[in-house]
Amino acid sequence: MNNKAQKFKDYLDEKEIKVFEVEELSDEQATVAFRSRITISGQNLPTAVFIDNSDYSMVRVQIAPNALTAENLMKRQSTSLSNFFSMITVI
Numbered sequence: 001m002n003n004k005a006q007k008f009k010d011y012l013d014e015k016e017i018k019v020f021e022v023e024e025l026s027d028e029q030a031t032v033a034f035r036s037r038i039t040i041s042g043q044n045l046p047t048a049v050f051i052d053n054s055d056y057s058m059v060r061v062q063i064a065p066n067a068l069t070a071e072n073l074m075k076r077q078s079t080s081l082s083n084f085f086s087m088i089t090v091i
Helices: 003-014 070-090
Strands: 021-024 032-040 043-051 057-061
Touching: 003 032, 003 043
Parallel strands: none
Antiparallel strands: 021 032, 032 043, 043 057
8 A cells, every 4th residue: 555545544544434445456556545425415426535656636526426328428429529520620
């Protein structure tokens, strides 16, 4: 486990925060993922804190995990393609 992740884990242990699952990823940055869920208005939002050897750490909260449906995906892809072709014709 990298130093930053170990310090974060020690802090969680010291404050008796037991809501995270810890996963050490096998990558060149020695990334450690701390995964949990935040409950807001009855909805469980998947949350993760990614800590690696870089100068940065990332907190990721999946706001709408079930919002993307097959129909939404098709609309999104067709909109992206039309925007792409619009940009080409402008140039």
